[in-house]
Amino acid sequence: ISLVFACLQQCFIKTSAYSNGEQISDGVLIYEYRDGSYRVKSCDAYATGEIVIRDSVNGVPVTSIGDNTFKNCTSLSNITIPDGVTSIGDCAFHFCSSLTSVTIPGSVTDIGIEVFDACDELENVTILSGVTTISDHMFAQCFGLTNVTIPDTITSIGNGAFNTCVALTSVEIPASVEIIGADAFGFCESLESVWFTGDAPTFGEDVFWSIPGPLEIFYPCGNATWTEEIRRNYGAEEVVWSEYELPQITIEGPAGFGYNTEMLEDLFNVGFRITTLGWNEQNPLTGSCVTGG
Numbered sequence: 001i002s003l004v005f006a007c008l009q010q011c012f013i014k015t016s017a018y019s020n021g022e023q024i025s026d027g028v029l030i031y032e033y034r035d036g037s038y039r040v041k042s043c044d045a046y047a048t049g050e051i052v053i054r055d056s057v058n059g060v061p062v063t064s065i066g067d068n069t070f071k072n073c074t075s076l077s078n079i080t081i082p083d084g085v086t087s088i089g090d091c092a093f094h095f096c097s098s099l100t101s102v103t104i105p106g107s108v109t110d111i112g113i114e115v116f117d118a119c120d121e122l123e124n125v126t127i128l129s130g131v132t133t134i135s136d137h138m139f140a141q142c143f144g145l146t147n148v149t150i151p152d153t154i155t156s157i158g159n160g161a162f163n164t165c166v167a168l169t170s171v172e173i174p175a176s177v178e179i180i181g182a183d184a185f186g187f188c189e190s191l192e193s194v195w196f197t198g199d200a201p202t203f204g205e206d207v208f209w210s211i212p213g214p215l216e217i218f219y220p221c222g223n224a225t226w227t228e229e230i231r232r233n234y235g236a237e238e239v240v241w242s243e244y245e246l247p248q249i250t251i252e253g254p255a256g257f258g259y260n261t262e263m264l265e266d267l268f269n270v271g272f273r274i275t276t277l278g279w280n281e282q283n284p285l286t287g288s289c290v291t292g293g
Contacts, residue, residue, distance in 0.1 A: 043069055071092070125149065155177060221243040221245035
């Protein structure tokens with residue numbers, strides 16, 4: 001009986017060691033315990049350079065970043081978000097004006113609004129496969145944004161998602177995208193080309209508002225969803241709609257030659273147009289490609 005009591009006592013101590021609202025600081029970030037996991041609650045406003053968010057605290061997983069957590073951390077240059085984070089709150093990185101690049105892990109399923117709004121120096125954004133939504137105003141006023149990688153798991157791009165990204169020149173929209181919200185690319189004054197790789201999505205009002213153009217929008221040849229009614233300006237001053245066709249792949253090689261279909265799919269997904277594939281002894285899979293932009 002005493003042994004059972006001791007075990008129960010140990011279990012009670014272990015499970016009651018964490019209570020909702022309990023906070024732990026590493027000197028820069030404050031983590032708050034809530035219902036079996038930790039969230040990043042706040043950051044020292046004077047934090048500089050690179051910050052790596054823990055994937056766990058005392059063995060308990062870190063699964064979320066709270067609203068306004070890094071807001072106005074103007075000296076933060078880089079942030080590492082661990083795989084395992086599933087939620088990023090509203091305005092989490094708003095006006096992190098020195099942030100230059102960010103990778104959003106595929107584990108993230110819930111994204112608030114204006115997450116990276118007004119991150120002036122943000123140049124490169126990589127959204128990993130698994131993320132399904134680019135939220136409202138998520139990258140609005142990211143004046144330095146020149147490159148964004150949108151995976152083929154994204155189904156919606158929110159209202160004003162890239163509004164006033166004045167340095168963005170080209171973007172590829174994967175076939176998975178079904179909805180593009182109002183003003184999503186409004187005031188992207190340098191935007192020159194948009195590549196769609198699948199069916200026409202549902203367009204919100206003035207998706208390309210106030211883009212001077214000429215803006216060339218490419219859509220797949222022979223795809224019946226791209227009707228004349230769909231092919232409008234959406235608020236841009238000048239739009240040129242152009243069909244494109246992925247060239248037929250030619251594979252040459254000895255009998256029994258095989259090729260890596262996953263590699264081909266990856267090339268398509270990141271916007272490569274494969275023109276020819278051939279064989280040589282040094283590199284069995286060769287070919288020439290041109291980028292989507």
